[in-house]
Amino acid sequence: MPSTDQPPTLSAPPPLLDVEGLSVSFGSLNILNGVSFRLAPGETLGIVGESGSGKSMTALALMRLLPRGGRVTATRLQLAGEDILSASESRLESLRGARMGMIFQEPMTALNPVLTVGEQIAETARRHLNVSRAESRNRAIEALRRVGIPSPEQRIDDYPHHMSGGMRQRVMIAMALICQPQLLIADEPTTALDVTIQAQILDLMLDLQDEYHMGIIFISHDLGVVSAFTDRVMIMYLGQVLEEATANDIFTHPRHPYTEALLASIPELEGEPTRLNAIRGTVPPIHDLPPGCRFAPRCDHMRPVCETARPMLIPVGADHSAACIRNTDYRFP
Amino acid sequence: MTGTPDPLLSVRGLRKEFLTGSSGGLKKRRRILAVDDISFDIGVGETLGLVGESGCGKTTTGRLILRLVEPTAGSVTFDGTDILSLPPAEMRALRRRMQIVFQDPFGSLNPRMTVGELIVEPLVVHGVGDPVTRERKLRDLLDRVGLSIWQAGRFPHEMSGGQRQRVCIARALALAPALLVLDEAVSALDVSVQAQTLNLLSDLRRDLGLTYLFISHDLGVVHHISDRVAVMYLGQIVEIGARRAIFEAPAHPYTQALLNSVPSARKGRKSFFTIEGDVPSPANPPPGCRFHTRCPIAVAQCRTDPPRLRALADGREVSCHLAKAPPKGASP
Ligand SMILES: Nc1ncnc2c1ncn2[C@@H]1O[C@H](COP(=O)(O)OP(=O)(O)OP(=O)(O)O)[C@@H](O)[C@H]1O
Ligand SMILES: Nc1ncnc2c1ncn2[C@@H]1O[C@H](COP(=O)(O)OP(=O)(O)O)[C@@H](O)[C@H]1O
Ligand code: SF4
Ligand SMILES: [Mg+2]
Ligand SMILES: [Mg+2]
Numbered sequence: 001m002p003s004t005d006q007p008p009t010l011s012a013p014p015p016l017l018d019v020e021g022l023s024v025s026f027g028s029l030n031i032l033n034g035v036s037f038r039l040a041p042g043e044t045l046g047i048v049g050e051s052g053s054g055k056s057m058t059a060l061a062l063m064r065l066l067p068r069g070g071r072v073t074a075t076r077l078q079l080a081g082e083d084i085l086s087a088s089e090s091r092l093e094s095l096r097g098a099r100m101g102m103i104f105q106e107p108m109t110a111l112n113p114v115l116t117v118g119e120q121i122a123e124t125a126r127r128h129l130n131v132s133r134a135e136s137r138n139r140a141i142e143a144l145r146r147v148g149i150p151s152p153e154q155r156i157d158d159y160p161h162h163m164s165g166g167m168r169q170r171v172m173i174a175m176a177l178i179c180q181p182q183l184l185i186a187d188e189p190t191t192a193l194d195v196t197i198q199a200q201i202l203d204l205m206l207d208l209q210d211e212y213h214m215g216i217i218f219i220s221h222d223l224g225v226v227s228a229f230t231d232r233v234m235i236m237y238l239g240q241v242l243e244e245a246t247a248n249d250i251f252t253h254p255r256h257p258y259t260e261a262l263l264a265s266i267p268e269l270e271g272e273p274t275r276l277n278a279i280r281g282t283v284p285p286i287h288d289l290p291p292g293c294r295f296a297p298r299c300d301h302m303r304p305v306c307e308t309a310r311p312m313l314i315p316v317g318a319d320h321s322a323a324c325i326r327n328t329d330y331r332f333p
Numbered sequence: 334m335t336g337t338p339d340p341l342l343s344v345r346g347l348r349k350e351f352l353t354g355s356s357g358g359l360k361k362r363r364r365i366l367a368v369d370d371i372s373f374d375i376g377v378g379e380t381l382g383l384v385g386e387s388g389c390g391k392t393t394t395g396r397l398i399l400r401l402v403e404p405t406a407g408s409v410t411f412d413g414t415d416i417l418s419l420p421p422a423e424m425r426a427l428r429r430r431m432q433i434v435f436q437d438p439f440g441s442l443n444p445r446m447t448v449g450e451l452i453v454e455p456l457v458v459h460g461v462g463d464p465v466t467r468e469r470k471l472r473d474l475l476d477r478v479g480l481s482i483w484q485a486g487r488f489p490h491e492m493s494g495g496q497r498q499r500v501c502i503a504r505a506l507a508l509a510p511a512l513l514v515l516d517e518a519v520s521a522l523d524v525s526v527q528a529q530t531l532n533l534l535s536d537l538r539r540d541l542g543l544t545y546l547f548i549s550h551d552l553g554v555v556h557h558i559s560d561r562v563a564v565m566y567l568g569q570i571v572e573i574g575a576r577r578a579i580f581e582a583p584a585h586p587y588t589q590a591l592l593n594s595v596p597s598a599r600k601g602r603k604s605f606f607t608i609e610g611d612v613p614s615p616a617n618p619p620p621g622c623r624f625h626t627r628c629p630i631a632v633a634q635c636r637t638d639p640p641r642l643r644a645l646a647d648g649r650e651v652s653c654h655l656a657k658a659p660p661k662g663a664s665p
């Protein structure tokens with residue numbers, strides 16, 4: 001996507017988010033393997049992949065909110081220059097909410113059903129902003145107004161289950177943004193919503209990003225939404241990044257066979273329908289990974305070497321990398 | 334009219350009201366008009382796509398057609414038989430010819446039965462064939478849906494979502510039905526598996542001459558599989574017609590809004606056209622045109638006067654006071 005942001009140079013300030021070699025394991029099971037990326041303020045990174053590819057685990061690892069038993073390692077994990085891998089739990093507590101906010105697919109799991117939405121937003125404001133009870137309520141009303149909830153003075157005393165799915169997602173956004181965090185992590189924020197409501201929410205998120213200049217990590221399995229909403233895209237498969245590039249490049253010049261195949265699998269909205277180019281087979285279970293390239297068993301371009309050698313994510317163009325042997329000098333026998 | 338010459342399925346004035354809440358309690362019982370006077374035909378071998386946002390009545394329509402819920406009013410004619418007047422025994426026999434596949438392939442499969450048992454169960458229940466012919470039928474069905482015979486001994490929880498959906502399709506095909514109602518049958522699947530399943534459904538339709546009512550909220554999927562498309566809003570059909578007419582030149586403001594709301598990986602633009610507001614509650618639908626509270630072009634008449642479905646010059650039908658036939662070759 002066209003952007004006025006310059007690529008990072010030596011003298012540039014640290015990126016908002018700097019992640020290198022992020023891995024997650026549960027016991028002996030590696031579910032995330034060496035994920036690396038940078039995110040600039042005001043930039044949106046899309047994370048795309050099929051179910052189980054590790055999108056949510058990436059988000060939770062960034063927030064240091066992994067489920068019990070999850071172990072995170074990284075060579076670098078920094079938010080605006082601050083190391084969050086070694087941060088204490090109390091420091092993390094204050095970073096979450098104040099510097100990084102998160103919204104999820106199903107707001108009901110994140111909202112407390114026995115508190116009014118106003119109480120929940122105001123509570124977040126009090127915890128992080130050190131404001132009075134009255135002031136926090138005013139801020140909650142303002143926040144609800146900002147996310148497009150009609151008559152917020154009344155709706156503030158509603159319970160979450162009295163609201164529609166779209167309204168609840170607006171409340172989640174109001175709560176995540178009450179402290180104007182620099183980073184917003186959105187995990188499938190519109191997946192449970194109808195398309196007209198999805199369009200409203202995406203529109204709202206774009207507006208708020210313009211206003212607050214926050215960096216957004218946008219997780220979705222919907223390639224259409226990601227292409228329209230993000231600047232850069234990371235394609236994940238079985239805990240690994242297979243391709244990373246600008247959204248425009250990924251969707252017009254994909255370089256990884258998996259990305260190509262995913263794009264060919266989406267039914268089009270126009271033209272004469274033709275048989276879909278479905279990827280054969282299914283995603284193997286994470287505890288039984290293919291030894292070479294993880295996509296090899298389903299890949300139409302597979303060569304014998306792919307079954308034994310694991311390709312690295314390497315540059316294949318300006319600001320574009322992919323993990324496929326096709327893109328190297330390797331001469332196929 | 335909604336008419337198709339010699340339809341396999343013909344629905345007229347179908348209506349379903351649900352009463353919710355406890356009777357006699359403090360809470361008032363609410364009347365929900367889930368399906369409100371809808372009519373359509375599906376021809377033999379044709380696929381009608383039914384789209385709309387959640388709660389608009391798609392699932393209820395599918396269930397009414399199979400008489401899994403009893404309609405409040407209207408008629409359903411299947412292959413010339415008025416199914417609503419059939420006595421239970423005859424309805425049971427007719428049900429072999431109309432089958433339904435649901436979204437959640439887990440919920441609709443008994444976890445204690447093997448894949449093989451699940452697939453032949455409809456044959457056993459309807460007393461069709463003997464163990465030998467059932468075994469042959471099982472192999473044929475597994476083969477048709479792209480599963481292997483060794484998978485017949487597996488249990489549903491040992492299979493992926495896409496494989497479970499194949500089991501559901503095989504089960505639905507066991508009694509050689511003429512009509513399949515597919516209710517969000519590919520909606521829970523990952524895109525690569527969804528593509529495989531859509532290809533399978535296309536093959537089955539071609540090879541077995543099946544007729545589909547394909548229910549989905551996913552416009553891309555509906556475009557891919559349907560010959561004709563019906564768009565629902567708050568219990569009513571607001572537009573129905575040939576796939577190309579509906580997708581290339583939608584005439585109803587709601588159809589236009591739906592199509593404009595879908596971001597496409599091939600368009601790649603960073604703005605979202607939207608219509609305002611939420612879908613109103615079906616317990617308290619707006620007077621006049623049901624869509625007027627969100628319609629960008631509504632006029633005074635729309636707030637009081639309910640539009641009726643009427644045919645435009647190109648044959649599609651639309652329920653809007655202002656809709657005009659789009660000029661030839663126009664697109665939204
Ligand atoms: N608590 C846990 N313990 C062990 N493994 C887990 C746990 N939670 C998730 N996993 C595994 O981690 C992998 C990645 O899961 P993750 O939730 O990140 O997938 P995802 O890409 O978000 O998928 P979806 O699209 O379904 O949300 C999966 O193989 C999953 O089974
Ligand atoms: N058994 C039922 N009792 C009461 N209300 C119902 C029942 N089934 C569906 N409804 C209501 O009917 C409307 C239409 O539902 P449904 O047909 O499931 O819509 P869709 O499949 O389009 O999402 C909704 O408002 C829903 O809540
Ligand atoms: S009848 Fe009126 S309110 Fe309804 S869709 Fe047409 S213009 Fe809009
Ligand atoms: Mg997830
Ligand atoms: Mg439904």
